[in-house]
Amino acid sequence: MSTTPPLPGHQMPHEDYLNATYGIRSWLLTTDHKRIALLYLGSVTVFFFIGGLLATMIRIHLLTPTGYLVTPETYNKLFTMHGVAMIFFFLIPSIPAVLGNFLIPLMIGAKDLAFPKINLLSWYIYLVGGSFVLYSFATGGLDTGWTFYTPLSSIYSNSAVTPAVIGIFINGFSSILTGLNFIVTIHTMRAPGMTWFRLPLFVWAHYATSLVMILGTPVIAITLLLAGLERMFHLGFFNPALGGDPILFQHLFWFYSHPAVYIMILPAMGVISEIIPTFARKPIFGYSFIAGSSIAIAVIGFLVWAHHMFVTGESVYAALTFSFLSYLVAIPSAVKVFNWTSTLYKGSISWDTPMIYAFGFIGLFLIGGLTGLFLACLGLDIHIHDTYFVVAHFHYIMVGGAVMGYVGGLHFWWPKITGRLYPEALARIAAVTLFVGFNLTFFPQFILGYLGMPRRYHTYPPEFQVLNVLSTAGASILALGYLLPMLYLTWSMRYGKVAGQNPWPATGLEWKTDSPPPTENFDVTPEVTWEPYDFQNRPDLGLTAGAPSLAPAHGDD
Amino acid sequence: MHRTGELYGHFETLEQQKETATLGMWVFLVTEVLFFGGLFMTYTINRHAFSTAFGVGSNTLDLTLGGGNTVVLILSSLTMAMAVWSAQVGKVGWFGIFGKVRWVSIFLIATLVLGTVFLGVKVVEYKQKFDHHLVPGRGFDIRYRSEHPTASDNPKEIAAEKEELEKAFAKDPDINAHAQLYFSLYFGMTGLHALHMIVGAGLLLWLIKGSFAGRFTPQYNTPVEVVGLYWHFVDIVWIYLFPLLYLIDRHQ
Amino acid sequence: MSEHIVSPKVYIVIFLALMVGTTATVWAAYQNFGQFNIVIALAIATFKATLVVLYFMHARYSPKRTQLVIVCSVFWLAIMLAMTLTDYDTRTPRDSRLAPPAISHLFRA
């Protein structure tokens, strides 16, 4: 096994970003966006592991109605820490800071991001924030729910809220700096010929994501700062006993945290928009609509936050406004789904692993997104707010959507990142396992929710047990599904087949340099002369057969 | 990254580099707007709900110090703008015993001095609030000053304050808690602003060092320009803070 | 390089305008305009801020892109303030904020 012969014609490049320099220092002080991406890959995986472990404990605990494993305090800490680790320290940084960091400069033909040192700084800030949060987890944990609602978090909770809040506050700046770097890079660092409408959709998606990062994150930072100060010094911004208003906290919190869900899903949509044309070997359907819908989601996404507050006693007029706008934000998402599906029409579709993840993504995001419409419906939200229906909704989008997109993207670009291919058969098995396990875990939760099981319950009436057991069974399959890629991807770094520049082949600029790329990305600054996702006029891809004998049927553009 | 002169290796031209840096700073300022925005939101909601308490709190602030500080800060913005200009045109002047000095250094030093004056005045104001038990926390007492006047206090002023407080208590029995909210916001907002000034002062020091080393020329003055943007932004925040904090219900 | 150099004269004029603005706010604060005191104060502050942005920060001479960035920041701030206020300003009185529940003493046995 250890002496896999390289594919004919493919050889690992002589010098690349991985072996250009050696030693711990050369990694910890690197300003190379590709190395920083790998640093992030390592650290977000740690948090995913922690979050996943906590999730597993949640599911085991819920096997029986009275709770199987832990005390109520501990259970509350489990889901809080699960939410905090997964959202702030895994999913928000995952695709942008790992894949985005690695790929954006490559995709636009730049040598690096605009501010390489700031890029490194943002990783360190992430680490500092993460350490605070881990410190909080280790010293008493955190039991406020990931939403930190006041006055529970600012007055009543006895757990280690302060370090956690400080940690998330600090981590916010990491996110801000990443977003800032991306925006500036995309504006000023594009290679000659790389016009806005030649940008890969992945870059468009990250542009939109970055908008949300820079416009939303500062608000959560200040909000948590205020809540933290209130906790430490009894200031009373959100404490009704002193005249403050707990609802104000929710407004400020969701002003960020709703748009933040688009920080999580937009990059995944970007990944899917790359995978689908590559494996269908045709231009993506409605490029400008997909690009535009990313921006539309980012902008409209800022107008809907109070749909998390329909039953807080929010004014009826405000509720109507926010519900209406929540339905508007579904339209650009619909545009994406329909365009992806149409791209498959008359394609030349392969069943490679990334494509399986892409299909999984569409299916699960569809269910997750559509159930968002249930929640956005005022009359229905009265019933399903804060039940397991909500839990199922967001896991469908975040795990079924965003995490699937992330794992799919990792597979897609793995050859570029490491220069080697993963074992295809194993990867397909893992993808299918994940899909099955996922649905078994979270579908029953929709039913639980409609039946009225509230979320964040360490114990529940016995009539809910059957569905909970199903869900726990699914979760164990899911855990296995995640274990597999972790193992074989690590394995393939050393022993995988050598990939060559462009194994799929795909059309993006990142595939026109070595795998792994050299430190400066391109030996000569490339010049872009082709349209995105164009397989027809790209002899360099080596696809000689061409399209099946059909007149090239252009749409109306 | 390899550097050639002032050009970082991953840029093609100085112009691209400058554009990038300025855009970067502008985008950063956007995040700052929203960062302060959260505080302004909190301010708005609470002022709306407790206008009496906010008036009472605001009237305890010293308008001379606050107004004076406003002038100082705007003046520092002017000197900062002039620093950018002198860097752009590369102006040099004779300063007696110091000999030939670049004007950019002079203006940067002036800005730094003004900034320091501002912070100094802020310290004086904070000290007053401490003395008057107006710092949020257990000892907070909006009546403290009127009940414990010192020799230096003007008796007429104290009497007026007492009367105002009586009226306010009649309107809102929880005025102490609500005034504390005002002071939480006062310290939160001015404190965050002061923090930005301190960071700005650090950046100015760095610039001053660079300017004496002759780093800033008509060809390359991006750092001065970018720090200038930041400094002006901090000025703008104060332009809003001043009326919002110092000028509530002054006419009563 | 197409750098626009603003002359010191402009800077000084702007500075003077800012001083006038400062005086005006203080003056206005001592007049009783009722509800409009706050409006006037904010209008003057916004005027001053605009001057700083346009001239001291050279926004007037900056590329469109920079101007767009500025507009965005103001726009998003406005979203946050305005839409939160839609909730607060349209609540029915009973739902509005009160001191801690006045009925809870009923239950303190």
Add this chain to the structure above:
Amino acid sequence: MQSQLPFSPDQASNFAPHVDDLMLFITLICLFFAVAVTIAIIIFFFKYHRKSPDEVGVPIHGDSRLEAAWMIVPLILAMGMFGWGAVVYVDYRHAPADTLDVYVIGKQWMWKAQQPNGIKEINELHVPAGRDVRLILASEDVIHDFFVPAFRVKMDVVPGHYNTMWFRPTKPGRYHFFCSQYCGTNHALMGGWVTVMEPADYAAWLSGSSGAEANPVVAGEKLFAEKACVTCHVSNGTGRAPSLNGVYGANVLLADGSIVVADEAYIRESILQPNAKIVAHYQPLMPTFQGQLTEEQILALTAYIKSLQSQPVPATGAGIAPTTEKR
């Protein structure tokens, strides 16, 4: 009555059928899109499967009419969902005139209700069928949420605000209510039962219990508060003493390892000679009430403790649950 969805709780209020219909409507629309997209993907997946390794797909770049169609059609449907949802919601947020007003207070981690005639209940709520009931909600500490799945209604209970919610119970019976806003350690235990009664029964219940002393349970409840039993015996088991919910008739594990059945005699002994039998995991803290209570009062207390059967069963966390086991 309306047909019920297969996966829905009892329909016991005026809102329940509306919400279920709404659910059905949205489910059908969403099912349509989900099925349509899934089928399209599956068909394309197999039909256009790559035949030779270097084959390329047909370059189709897009179609504005299609784009318009799939923006407009979902938009219209979405407006349908919004509109219908809005109607139900506006109805829910505007209580009709002449409601029966019940005060409900949430505090960590129990609910207290007060009927219009002053009767107080803990973790219980009695309401008459067919009458518009309005709950006026207040919180003493953090945010809670009063949620009755069978009624399809919930409303947050926010400190510093009064929120109200209303419903018209339609079917007599006992229905779970929950706290559905996370409020700290025993959030999951902060629930109870709503009892919907025929109006006549409700009237009888009201007058029966308003005769305060006449009803031993009510009298006992009052005593339980007056003699400060509540300060230690917190209903959710977080106090210094075991929760008394469901203790009657249960097996109690004692500190010496033996087990006794908690019958009237045991309860009486526990009150008068608390140190005779110490419950496992608890300290002998309880003062004796010998000589401080009349027999009638002891009976009343016992009756009250017996009535505490319908509370949620506490979990098995250490220090939380009474070490009682139901047979």
